[in-house]
Amino acid sequence: MDVEVKLTGTLAARTGTHRARVGVAADATVEDVVESLADEFGPQVRAGVLEGSRLRTDTVVVRESTDGEPLSVGSRVHDGDTVCFHLA
Numbered sequence: 082m083d084v085e086v087k088l089t090g091t092l093a094a095r096t097g098t099h100r101a102r103v104g105v106a107a108d109a110t111v112e113d114v115v116e117s118l119a120d121e122f123g124p125q126v127r128a129g130v131l132e133g134s135r136l137r138t139d140t141v142v143v144r145e146s147t148d149g150e151p152l153s154v155g156s157r158v159h160d161g162d163t164v165c166f167h168l169a
Contacts, residue, residue, distance in 0.1 A: 082105060082106075082107055082158075082159070082160035083102055083104055083160060083161065084102070084103055084105055084109070084114055084161075084163075084164055085100070085101070085102050085162070085163040085164070086100065086101045086102070086103060086160050086163075086164050086165075086166070086168075087099065087164070087165045088100070088165075089165070089167055091168055092129055092130065092166050092167070092168060095125060095127040095128070095129030095130075096118065096126040097122050097123065097125065097127075098118075098122055100135060101118060101121065103117035103121065104115060105117050105158065107160075108157065109158050110154060110155050110157055111154050111155070111156050111158060112155065113130070113158075114158055115127055115131055116132055130142075130166055136153065137152055138169070140166060140167070140169065141166075141168070141169050142156075142163055142164060142166050142167075143164070143165050143167070144156075144163070144164060145162075145163035145164070145165050152164065
């Protein structure tokens with residue numbers, strides 16, 4: 082399935098991209114999205130948003146929707162989702 086990713090500000094600088102579309106498995110999580118981004122754009126992506134297997138303390142992830150649903154690394158993503166990474 083496809084997931085669109087948006088990265089803003091310093092996160093875009095850390096990772097080297099503002100937007101991307103990645104393919105992930107049907108049961109993918111936010112962590113899988115980050116890993117797909119790292120495969121495509123390099124290991125700095127992982128280091129830019131994760132500390133070990135957790136989000137960096139300065140990183141917030143939301144599903145782009147009317148309520149901006151907050152996500153964690155273990156949150157499932159869905160086909161067609163837009164996932165936004167922001168600084169806290």
